[in-house]
Amino acid sequence: MKTIPEIEAQFIDDFNQLENWEEKYDYLIELGDSLPEMPAELKTADNLVKGCQSSVWFATRCEDGRLFIEADSDSLIIKGIVAILVQLLSGQPSSDIAHADLTMFETLGLWRHLSSQRSNGVTAMMAHLKQSAATCQIN
Amino acid sequence: MTKSISSARADFPILNQLVNDHPLVYLDNAATAQKPRSVIDSLVHYYEFDNANIHRGNHTLAIRATEAHEAARSTIAGFINAQYAHEIVFTRGTTESINLVAYSFGEAFVKAGDEIIVTELEHHSNYVPWFLLCKRKGATFRVVPFDQDGELDLEVFKSMLSEKTRLVAVNHVSNSLGTVNPISEIIQLAHQAGVPVLVDAAQSVQHLDHDVQALDADFYAFSGHKIYGPTGVGVLYGKEKWLEEMPPFLSGGEMIENVTCDKVTFNTLPFKFEAGTPDVSGPIGLAAAIDYLIQFDPAELKDYETDLLNYGLELLSDIPDLTIYGNPKHRSSILPFNVAGIQHYDMGVLLDNYGIAVRTGQHCTQPVMDALGITGTVRASLALYNTREDIDALVNGIKRVQRLFRRKS
Numbered sequence: 001m002k003t004i005p006e007i008e009a010q011f012i013d014d015f016n017q018l019e020n021w022e023e024k025y026d027y028l029i030e031l032g033d034s035l036p037e038m039p040a041e042l043k044t045a046d047n048l049v050k051g052c053q054s055s056v057w058f059a060t061r062c063e064d065g066r067l068f069i070e071a072d073s074d075s076l077i078i079k080g081i082v083a084i085l086v087q088l089l090s091g092q093p094s095s096d097i098a099h100a101d102l103t104m105f106e107t108l109g110l111w112r113h114l115s116s117q118r119s120n121g122v123t124a125m126m127a128h129l130k131q132s133a134a135t136c137q138i139n
Numbered sequence: 140m141t142k143s144i145s146s147a148r149a150d151f152p153i154l155n156q157l158v159n160d161h162p163l164v165y166l167d168n169a170a171t172a173q174k175p176r177s178v179i180d181s182l183v184h185y186y187e188f189d190n191a192n193i194h195r196g197n198h199t200l201a202i203r204a205t206e207a208h209e210a211a212r213s214t215i216a217g218f219i220n221a222q223y224a225h226e227i228v229f230t231r232g233t234t235e236s237i238n239l240v241a242y243s244f245g246e247a248f249v250k251a252g253d254e255i256i257v258t259e260l261e262h263h264s265n266y267v268p269w270f271l272l273c274k275r276k277g278a279t280f281r282v283v284p285f286d287q288d289g290e291l292d293l294e295v296f297k298s299m300l301s302e303k304t305r306l307v308a309v310n311h312v313s314n315s316l317g318t319v320n321p322i323s324e325i326i327q328l329a330h331q332a333g334v335p336v337l338v339d340a341a342q343s344v345q346h347l348d349h350d351v352q353a354l355d356a357d358f359y360a361f362s363g364h365k366i367y368g369p370t371g372v373g374v375l376y377g378k379e380k381w382l383e384e385m386p387p388f389l390s391g392g393e394m395i396e397n398v399t400c401d402k403v404t405f406n407t408l409p410f411k412f413e414a415g416t417p418d419v420s421g422p423i424g425l426a427a428a429i430d431y432l433i434q435f436d437p438a439e440l441k442d443y444e445t446d447l448l449n450y451g452l453e454l455l456s457d458i459p460d461l462t463i464y465g466n467p468k469h470r471s472s473i474l475p476f477n478v479a480g481i482q483h484y485d486m487g488v489l490l491d492n493y494g495i496a497v498r499t500g501q502h503c504t505q506p507v508m509d510a511l512g513i514t515g516t517v518r519a520s521l522a523l524y525n526t527r528e529d530i531d532a533l534v535n536g537i538k539r540v541q542r543l544f545r546r547k548s
């Protein structure tokens with residue numbers, strides 16, 4: 001399995017090949033579409049990320065020190081972001097997630113609203129996932 | 140000579156810029172309005188020439204700063220036709236004005252078993268302070284609902300008024316639907332029951348009638364930043380008789396007359412409610428904003444803004460799959476909508492790429508969104524410098540976003 005920085009570099013490459021913001025959003029929404037459907041019963045209050053303008057759910061499952069993530073959002077843009085996070089992080093060792101320092105959102109200069117805002121921020125989502133990672137240990 | 144509305148746009152330097160390679164279309168005026176050059180200049184002038192602490196200095200700058208600050212109070216009193224300038228208390232904004240009343244009026248007049256009436260159309264700032272006051276005092280918090288059109292149910296309101304009611308808190312214009320509430324009628328009904336009324340004028344003072352004596356409002360709150368003035372300054376108007384009877388909100392310097400070890404006496408109005416060094420320049424900028432606004436003929440301005448709103452409503456309602464929320468008899472400057480299949484957040488983010496600034500989400504009115512059964516709306520809101528071209532740009536933007544999403548489904 002590729003590491004988080006390797007996958008991130010691939011995403012940066014992919015997005016940089018797209019010409020304009022419309023194409024980038026197109027791709028982002030496509031990524032969201034490819035996200036496996038999250039069962040409705042996992043969309044609980046506990047799994048809802050607090051402080052987001054749109055609803056974002058993360059359900060995590062720990063298997064031998066690796067964190068597996070299911071996720072969804074009612075916003076297609078956020079769903080795309082969430083899909084990127086799932087591709088980056090799901091199945092990774094929880095210690096890698098706990099120490100992950102994602103830079104692609106800044107590097108790409110896209111979705112400034114996501115990094116600058118308290119609400120809906122990648123920061124809030126990452127904090128939520130890092131919390132789950134912290135309690136996920138190798139058996 | 141009144142100023143022509145078509146000349147307004149050029150007075151707002153910020154509007155003349157590209158955002159994401161598109162000319163800025165600023166339609167988030169209900170959140171905050173932009174400032175004309177004269178307001179910006181008044182602030183710069185203050186800091187370049189007059190800055191000093193006020194009310195207690197004897198040097199020339201202190202006197203100039205005090206005079207400018209107090210002249211601003213008079214300008215604002217005149218603008219809303221308060222009987223006395225000392226009925227104008229400067230605050231940080233509508234939120235603080237309402238909190239001041241909820242605290243001080245609450246301390247003086249509200250006890251267990253009493254009732255406070257608000258409405259389901261309130262901004263959280265005119266809802267939560269009353270909710271908390273009721274919790275603190277063991278009073279009952281009552282909420283007047285609104286109907287499908289976004290109109291308050293006055294029959295329910297009438298039935299709620301009783302000898303237990305201590306205060307009614309209601310907005311003149313709803314910030315999420317734009318409903319213009321029948322504020323005079325509400326005040327009359329409340330007064331017939333002997334109940335004072337606080338008017339949240341955050342969304343009305345810049346657009347509609349704002350004569351507190353004609354309305355007979357007991358309290359009237361608004362924010363400088365939504366009426367083309369600076370952020371950080373707000374106004375609380377209160378009838379003298381209420382303000383006299385209310386204890387201070389914050390305490391410290393400025394609000395005190397005499398302090399000894401065992402006794403403190405308070406300063407006169409309005410200083411009793413203005414503890415500490417105030418925002419000296421804020422009111423000066425706000426007065427400049429009012430001086431700017433009153434150059435326009437009020438009737439002409441109202442017609443212009445109504446016409447622009449109706450133009451927006453008409454064009455938006457022609458867009459397939461677009462829902463406009465509320466259908467009140469009178470609406471002011473607010474266009475709340477959603478497009479099927481496109482979340483409000485996504486719409487806002489994508490419109491921004493075309494240089495169009497709108498607000499999305501709940502607009503601090505969760506009870507309104509809950510009643511409508513939605514998670515939020517896109518809200519375009521208008522100011523006097525907006526034009527039909529801005530509405531056209533919004534409509535085009537929405538259609539482009541629709542095309543972008545249609546390709547996906």
Ligand SMILES: Cc1ncc(COP(=O)(O)O)c(C=O)c1O
Nearest residue numbers: 232233234262264314339341362
């Ligand atoms: C109706 C209404 N009341 C109160 C407020 C709060 O104003 P401020 O944030 O300036 O205190 C707002 C601002 O959004 C509003 O629209």
